[in-house]
Amino acid sequence: MKPLRLAIAGLTACSGCQLSLLNCEQELPQMLERIEFHFFPMACSPAILEGEYDATLVEGCLSMPHELDLLLALRQHSRYLIAVGTCAAWGGVAALRNGENREELRQSVYGSSTATSGSFSPQPLHAMVAVDAFICGCPPEKEELLNLIGDLLRGALPSPISHPVCSDCQMRENLCLLTERSALCLGPLTLGGCGARCPSLEVPCEGCRGPVPEANLSEALELYLQKGYDHAAVLGRLRRFCPEWKS
Template identity: 55%
Template sequence: MNRPRLAIAGLTACSGCQLTLLNCEEELAEVAARFDLVSFPMAESVEGGAPFDAAIVEGAVSTPGDLANLFRLRNSSRLLVALGTCAIFGGVAAMNNGVSTREELVAAVYGDGEKTVESFAPAPLTNFVSVDFSITGCPPEKQEVMALLCALLNGTLPPLATYPVCTECRSRENLCLLLERKELCLGPIIQGGCNARCPATGIVCEGCRGPVREANVAQELELLLERGFGRKEIERRMSRFKPEWDYGQRR
């Protein structure tokens, strides 16, 4: 059988998306048998080189090195997949993009003039290259990673989920943290597919999967303001995984 050639790489990130693949303990041996893991530095020490059938990329772009790596992968792969919230929206490393400059942050961590770090505001892959498919989540769900791999074996890509966290949350009959407990839950505007993990344990949706298609952001904002949360707090919470929102969006 022809084994698809995969590259799996990490840019500015925590390796959690790649770890999600390694956490598929029961499927891992089969993945290794059905795919040629040509380039996967986290698990393989030999680099097979281009071309790839698919490059699966974790992380945001924040250094010239990240950018060079991304261009290399895009140029040598038929498909490019953004894996996880950082790759799609910038993620946690980008949360302060709107409020402080990179130079200020570098100086705060390494000291003034102590170090020149070649670093710019963390940005999503789509700012630089075309992306064929995205798997969201911080971290992504295992079954979504497996669904992608299965689809690749069949020469296709998985369907996109287009419903919010609330859809799965309601069908699990969880207590609504937003309406009944008046907590700062972002469920209505966030992409579902996680089976409402956090609300199911009584913890608000922190928005780790980014905006759902046609999110009614303005309505969520109004609802939270009515509940007495401050605008500053709401924006801080919403920008944790995606720095820029259109707060007037009502689609």
């Protein structure tokens, strides 16, 4: 059987989604039997874009012109392009001050230096190219990446998740940090699939997987208000990973 020909690229990000794949230590040797890691600059030399790819996994958001060039080239030569991680899917942490003047932000760090002057407000991949599937999380769960690889090997795409972190949390019979402890837990509004990793250790969900489809923001805001959190506080937290939350 022909191996699955993959390209794996990182844009504006922390490399955590790519590292999550390399953290599948037990499965990596087996993956090599079925996968050709053809373009994977973080782990393999040389980095040459050549031929067509069965799938391309892209980590990170777009914030520099050269990233757009790479993304367009990858899109053009890939059957499937998958946004991996919350930065690629929603903008992520780098986008948390989107809506403000980028040049002023940039100058607050770099002063008058022009080295990074091409930098623009971080955008998710789907703002610029067609994206065939999304894997969310900061970082995504290893199991999600392994399932993605499994789906791609069958020529399929992963089915989208539609439940919130709260459902995962209830499955684990965790104490509800929002209702029982009045903690600012973003579980009701956040995409599930993580097994409620944080609330299971009594740490409130920080929303790192971005919005769940059909999130009922106004209802949730009411609930948060009852617990003493005003809209600005909740939206401030939500926008840590996704600038698109609007009141």
